Amino acid sequence: MAFLTAWKGAAPGKSDYRTPVSSLHEALDQCMTALDLFLTNQFSEALNYLKPRTKESMYHSLTYATILEMQAMMTFDPQDILLAGNMMKEAQSLCQRHRKKSSVTDSFSSLVHRPTMDQFTEEEIHAEVCYAECLLQRAALTFLQDENMVSFIKGGLKVRNSYQTYKELDSLVQSSQYCKGENHRHFEGGVKLGVGAFNLCLSPSVGAGGGLMGIPEMGLHLRDHPQDCGGLHLGGVAPTHHEFAWLSLQTLSMLPTRILRLLEFVGFSGNKDYGLLQLEEGASGHSFRAVLCVMLLLCYHTFLTFVLGTGNVNIEEAEKLLRPYLKRYPKGAIFLFFAGRIEVIKGNVDAAIQRFEECCEAQQHWKQFHHMCYWELMWCFTYKAQWKMAYFYADLLSKENSWSKATYIYMKAAYLSMFGKEDYKPFGDDEVELFRAVPGLKLKIAGKSLPTEKFAIRKSRRYLSPKPISLPVPALEMMYIWNGYAVIGKQPELTDGILEIIIKAEEMLEKGPENEYSVDDECLVKLLKGLCLKYLGRVQEAEENFRIISANEKRIKYDHYLIPNALLELALLFMEQGRNEEAVKLLETAKQNYKNYSMESRTHFRIQAATLQAKSSLEKGNRSMVSSVSL
Template identity: 65%
Template sequence: MAALDLFLSNKFSDALASLQAKTKDSMYHALTYATILEMQAMMTFDPQDIMNAGNTMKEAQATCQKFRKKSTVADSINNLVHRQSLENFTEEEIHAEICYAECLLQRAALTFLQDENMVSFIKGGIKVRNSYQTYRELDSLIQSPHYVKGENHLHFEGGVKLGVGAFNLTLSMFPARILRLLEFVGFSGNKERGLLQLQEGASSYSFRSVLCTMLLLCYHTFMTFVLGTGKGNVEEAERLLKPYLARYPKGAIFLFFAGRIETLKGNIDAATYIYMKAAYLSMFGPDDCSPFGDNEVELFRIVPSLKLKIAGKSLPTEKFAIRKARRYLSSNPIPLPVPPLEMMYIWNGYAVIGQCPNLTEGMLETLIEAEETLARSSATELLADDQCVIKLLKGLCLKHLGKISEAEGHFNYIYLNEKKIKYDHYLIPNALLELALLYLDQDRREEAIKLLERAKQNYKNYSMETRTHFRIQAALHQAKSAPENGMHSGASAVS
């Protein structure tokens, strides 16, 4: 818990150092060390971070295994409950079960994140099922009238509430059709029970109370908006966050959730979404009535000072925003041509907007106007970068409007002008990716694979690299596995 306190105070390296020495001998040190690395991997999506976290979690699982009772958990717990005795099950062995289940669950999450192939999916599924079964058995133990609370019962019970709560809440959000299939193989999800378990876990002073709190904050501020109706319980999120903000006023994770809550309340300034606010303001013309009374140049200039590190790592989208905002730091800034439309691409928004021809037409008009404005302006060192940004986004609009040869010309333009680009190097591999996806839609599989391999192998250290690699990998998987006549639907799903 001392290491967890260091971690929540942004002292990430100190937290890891204090844990590392005991990872071979203590299940809780091993689990906490691996959990911090997993949180880092979830934030960065970096393949190396994901691999390191997976290996460390596997080692933590081996450490937990050393403390487990030397028989299967289901047998041990069932015998324990039915014999109505705690004689053959030590407190340490019960903690080993809960830590082991947690390792399995976190390893499953990393498996799904790391690779999309069926073997990994099955391996992850087996880990999830084993973890789920263990949590169910341990929950039955707590409900048993013969359960005797030990010295560290709060930490054990907190672990059960975290697991049972997480499973119930997550499973309850699946569509009914999928949930019926999951129930057929032994899973079940009850949202109210899941929330109650996590609330109880969050309110107890246990090692896992902060994890229960984080899960609830994720649910109220993200999951209900991304996967639900958009009616999250912001008041409950504020109540949960308040004591942690008081104790860790500069804690990056809690500031991250505080910013999210301010966004949901409509307080854009307090949320640090300053780059996007400036980006939208920059799209107003000189004769337009600009809202808020802000100056976008001043907003862009403060963006670099707002960067947060979470689990010792900067968020890729924040680094992207800071790089783009740098051109406003000089006394004569060179305006970004279409920053909101560019950020939409970073979030793969064109796959959504592309389904609406009228919106796509409107965006294409905006891009053509930006291109004309650029042509009238005096040339700068950033001219090629700005031209290529517009070409990439225009190409996407043209593709979704069915103007395939024009789109192909726009993507090729970027590749042919590669040497002229000074800063926005992410444009070249992404142009190759988009051209490959265009070819996949036309069943030009071999050409597409060559472009994807080139994008994967020849370009390094550019903005949002990991995100691009995930998309390249998905496209390669489609190209190499789909039958010739099934290519169109698969490629469209990736794009």
């Protein structure tokens, strides 16, 4: 609902605890100084600079708590999560003190009872946007901290209230009657961050340039209910993590299905284009939250649309966003990390390695940044088939990071299994023993296992047999799960190298004795081989390999995910040839006919992205034909 009256500025005679507007301006300046310290890797200095005023200034308190939450989201350490949660709760309480007794969402939920905006001071309006941020960040921590139904409901209500507040504040900003205050740019930046993030996350398909909802197991279906004042949306935690938004994808997928079904009758709607526009406008403004808008956009372009899409990323936009910050903060770990991600997506693996190594060297205080780089470096060396180096980084992660021990140990075992017989296997580790250890390392966050971890556990189970049958190319299989073939596909020499390994594995399977896993393993190899052939331009051979998987559908015993993914890859191949109608049919089959397979959510994201892309191409073609006829 639109605001009907204008805010006139600060009103005199407020309670003693309300700081004047000049103090608000000073607080924002100081928080920007702290943010500058943070972006130059002076993390402790930033916290120490903020701490003295965290009990009195809502912006100091919110910024301090946000830095702690960013650390908690990287470590997944229960103590870090608890500390961040307590601090965010204090920040919310402080914001509540500065809000008008009747809040924006309460006061403006009804046209009948709505007061005029001239009853609000500038500080009270800023308190609203800060309060909305606190709610959202506390919701994210709630989902990680507890796995009971009450916690999920509480978290969902926080998101609902945050969403409604942002909607009302957005209406205020759009109102022609709205009178801008002294610190308007910071207020508007906060609104654009929240509104942009919500719209991005609530639109139908992230991989196609949309949001995180509307996908099985990943959140509530989108149905706007005007009669409601909102609704529970547990998937909306992504915006709170800013540059680490990709972690929220795991949180989304971990929400128990029973809870999602229970809450499915309500939901929100979002507009991807509007969300991107809001974030882009927020990023271009000179506000406290401009850099946060930039980070969220960089996450969107370099993680979400790549891992969950077709591999087609607006890399030019990502480079444009990053360039001024990399110039201002040449040693800033966050920006070096994103620079590395951009090089990865471009297929410049050596340049990416250099960037990630620079990121590690740039600071030694937050090892969590190192861990993010280790993960990326592990994959970079996987693309280069340098198994010892890939193993080295998987080993570091398994010892230093607690996100998913099962995944890290699985990757260690996977790399060891890729070694040749003549290679020295370091540290005396044995891949069979490592694979056997994976199921016992299962971790639950927010009551549900990580999808990648569940995949690793399923694949490891065959090693529990006294005489286990080895996985053919486990490292290259997991590379597919993370869309790594879209990286090597940009470098023919890398693709050739991986294809050679796959062909050798294929020959070994053909020569070896038949067993219960034979068909599954052969189909896996066909899928990976088809991908390499596609990127090398050997289209007909690629199609043949993908079709072999579909032909063996009824014979596959365990790896049922191969069938819908083979259809997806065949559809993408058809799209490159302009066969969009055939592609759409294949994608519909993949989406509708297969359920309950490994990494289903991720596959559905990619199917949705491909479907929207194919349909868009068809619509453009139809419009072009109409134009030609008209002429």
